[in-house]
Amino acid sequence: MNATELQAAAAAIRSLSMDAIQAANSGHPGLPMGIAELGALLYGEIMQHDPADPGWENRDRFILSAGHGSMLVYSLLHLAGYDLPLEELKNFRQVGSKTPGHPEWGHTVGVETTTGPLGQGMANAVGMAIAESMAAARFNTSEHQIIDHYTYAIVGDGCMMEGVTAEAASLAGHLQLGKLIVFYDDNQISIDGSTEITFTEDVPARFRAYGWHVQSGDAYDADGIRGMIQAAREITDKPSFISLRSIIGKGSPNKAGTAGVHGAALGEQEVAAAKRELGLPEDTQFYIPPVASEFFAQRRNELGIARQEWKKLFADWAAANPALKQEWEAFRSGKPLQDISFPLYSTGDSVATRSAGQKAMQAVAAAYPNLVGGSADLAASNKTKFDGAEEYSSLNHRGSIINYGVREHAMGAVCNGIALYGLFKSFAATFLVFSDYMRPSVRLAALMQIPSIFVYTHDSIFVGEDGPTHQPIEHYAAMRAIPNLHFYRPGDAEETNIAWQMALERPDGPVALSLTRQNLPVYAKQDPDWQENMRRGAYIVQDSKSAPEVIVVATGSEVALALEAADSVKGTAIRVVSMPSRELFLQQSVEYREAVLPPGVRVVVAEAGIAQGWEVLTGGRREDIFSIDRFGVSGPGAAVADALEFSAAHLAARISQKG
């Protein structure tokens, strides 16, 4: 785009951003106005994309990690010709609009991920760059390169301060993600004022230490930016960090360069003054210079032609590689390539559910070769490596096991980025207690309704000797509290198979699996339809001969405990229910719920965590919840359970207490 076109496009971004934010009287004009030229260059000249096909697999990915600057994205999507009419921009930050305060994936066409919580987008971008390299390695042939694109991100100083960014950047440098290009909007202003008050590190030096290719320049020097992007592309074994010195709110004559322009509308007077300065008509709202409209209209044609060329390349590739094409379709649809042959167990087998998980993953991987992921330096403990699984590395992009390192937070966000990419089943593993370290990313997976799979082992005080810092107590409740997160705590190896299958089949949200470190017996299941009923969240493992007087509902390792306790209580008709997912169970029909838990029958719940939330089954009675409402202690698992009075004998006593 020539200088006139670039200037017009940048003016349009500033115009739309100012007016939308003024109309809402809410929003963040600082970033879109500060970095408008970069946005215009990316969407107008640099990026390979096609507004007519936002799902094009070989598009460049663009992420605004500093999501508060959402009007930059909305302005660009509108200008570029995505399905985002001006009317939506006029309804910025209104209920029901396509222009929420922060960009939301799945809500607005062309938005690649939900950002706002800082640093997440940067780590998502790392995940997308990993996914690109995996897809390229698996599908490209020497003759046809159907996957060959870049991932671009814009980050702000807030992103730079967040630890999740640091983790993701270190990982990206290690993995030598050469097609990741990150622009740092270095405007030296944070919400509380100049970055001088808290952020004085040498950011470029830090990124060089991570192994990145680092360049610095001026946000308003288009040729300089073009040259740096070219240089970034030529370095293929390092991710690129391009630091751009910018002026926050550029174009606002009285507020540019101050914290005041970060997160509030400019005010009508200042908008008018800015329009005068920018040469925009003062009285027209949401004005787009005709040069900008014409430029993007022509650009759309060029982009469409480029995508048609890719479609031809793709067709040639498909014709030449039918097996790869079949795999591609499976990857895209999320369906298995073959049936899964889950491992079989016999009643009485003694298996930790983390080990059952490992066997399940091995079975799954044969049917879903697109299952990729890894652990935060606990692969041997989480049991997330399995026979035949190759490690992904800078030398082997075909590998599926990612060594995430002790970087739980980035792992969660990278896992989301891989899932968002659209071709892979993405998992991430650590101890359940460290789900806290990655919780913001788990929340975003749930909010975005993407099928990330989180594998959490060592899921209770039975972890033992590592002590209270490593023993989950509140984590079941905390996980279940996240809307749209499915949290499954299978009770034995057989249930673990089903839990994995449920995780793979869920299209519209993440699943967290809670698995044990310690061995558990595989128990007999009276219900012949238990596999089907487990998908309803809960089923009857063992029923009483006569109508039950007490129903013991248990999860995970406590199902075996409940069976043992029930057997020891004589003279009471006891039903034992396994409830791997309370939230799923509560969504079932009244008929099913009452078939499992008939009204009027006392329910005792057993779970090695905090009681909170189980009152929904016990009619509000906390005394019928056999729980652990304090932090654990260090000692062998059985000794810890004794110390906390959490044994089958104690549960039996609770069952025998009159309600």
Added chain:
Amino acid sequence: MNATELQAAAAAIRSLSMDAIQAANSGHPGLPMGIAELGALLYGEIMQHDPADPGWENRDRFILSAGHGSMLVYSLLHLAGYDLPLEELKNFRQVGSKTPGHPEWGHTVGVETTTGPLGQGMANAVGMAIAESMAAARFNTSEHQIIDHYTYAIVGDGCMMEGVTAEAASLAGHLQLGKLIVFYDDNQISIDGSTEITFTEDVPARFRAYGWHVQSGDAYDADGIRGMIQAAREITDKPSFISLRSIIGKGSPNKAGTAGVHGAALGEQEVAAAKRELGLPEDTQFYIPPVASEFFAQRRNELGIARQEWKKLFADWAAANPALKQEWEAFRSGKPLQDISFPLYSTGDSVATRSAGQKAMQAVAAAYPNLVGGSADLAASNKTKFDGAEEYSSLNHRGSIINYGVREHAMGAVCNGIALYGLFKSFAATFLVFSDYMRPSVRLAALMQIPSIFVYTHDSIFVGEDGPTHQPIEHYAAMRAIPNLHFYRPGDAEETNIAWQMALERPDGPVALSLTRQNLPVYAKQDPDWQENMRRGAYIVQDSKSAPEVIVVATGSEVALALEAADSVKGTAIRVVSMPSRELFLQQSVEYREAVLPPGVRVVVAEAGIAQGWEVLTGGRREDIFSIDRFGVSGPGAAVADALEFSAAHLAARISQKG
């Protein structure tokens, strides 16, 4: 200490560590064996401490951030003469012992913080170094320096990979914490194998970029370490990072230098082989070379004399500065210097509780000049700056307001470190939704039973336009799930005063305050003892004239909503209860609970978050919980509430439904 003494002390550490871990058949020998010489040097020669007075205010602080290497600490504490008998080391990782799997503050004398979750200790150390500088600035005079000590930490590669470490390190560099000295145990082995598989960044270069003074050396070159510590002390305007190349599990002839020695007992054969290699008697368990015992016995005398000299210095200082001495005593006791004059409000005033919080803090600061803390770049939004509060910076150690930057996780851990230091009331602030970013530190505050105060504003969907990424939904439940965390959601400005007072008075655990962005009416309170009863977690705001038929329990902004709804429902006797803390209320006597919530009366709960947990009050009925069980949407607060059907009219309809 001479070479013979150092060698004997290091041999003792290896001997005790191997045997304790072998006896438990659980633990992490790699670190204590790898870095034994450094530990011996610190406790035997470098550190200013006195085992006879573990609480000595001017002691050097030592933190093993890589907490899994706990046997290093226990060995050192035992050798140095702290109250940790050999019997406790023999009971390593057993229930009831003083030697849990990871070091626990408050459980073992001489342990300065609870570590294990990686990176936390490093950030705690930053907090302690901040606290030291604050204490020195406030109490030292030109004549008497009663506070003048270092904070030392040992970190591993796991700590280095964690984002919380990156945030804390960037902050420490910015603040020029010259008396913080961190040793990096660079053994190049993580749990999953060589750090080559995931961690290849240039760590020293990264720390230089943060503004640290960086040195590198050999973990077994005692003179080299002495020299680097001396150089670190001489650089007074930069924290020091000393990278030591070590061999994990050094002394184990067949396992040293491998991941196998990280986290499992060596096995009896290998222990025997190691003892042969180290020249230790094979048949003696928990052997301590006499040279080591004699050295530390003599060292204890020297350390005791040094502390006596400090006591004399302190007495001179106290005599010369009675006002400072009075302040010192107040700081140490956690008591106010004067009564707090909380702001007064009138019924009907319209005040956001975040603003009431600001006014309360201003009142508090006059009585508690040791109140220090800050916000993660949201001070203006969190309202945690107030008139007269100076900013803490490298140029002003007397300041009390810390600009934490967008570093929520480090903020939480630094806040804990300041609280652990023992002289300050420490607070940290951000949006409630971002409590997720710092959750691991909140958990540790609760586990340690330390009085960190977390100020969380923007506490519901009424945040509005910023949308679902910024609107808490699950956070009330998630906070309440953490054992020993008090979570207060005051309903108006007057309740906010009391909530702040409760936070300041709590000695044995953290408090999280949940405050609104939006204005709320100050409501009339029928209960003349409401201030006292609020401390019980809940009280009756407005009662019905006749015995209540429905009780509406609400928290925070929903109390006003409940009052409005109750007024609109005609013909039903309704009591409205404000319940700022459900967990406190549930701990009250049956008498009090039944006075507020008489048995048999229908309870409807109103809270702008997930229903989970409120069934304890509604007899299990979810339909009596007026909640928001999905993510929010972007729009003006009132419009969002309408879209989610969360208005007074909707609540009134729910109240009117028959149970």
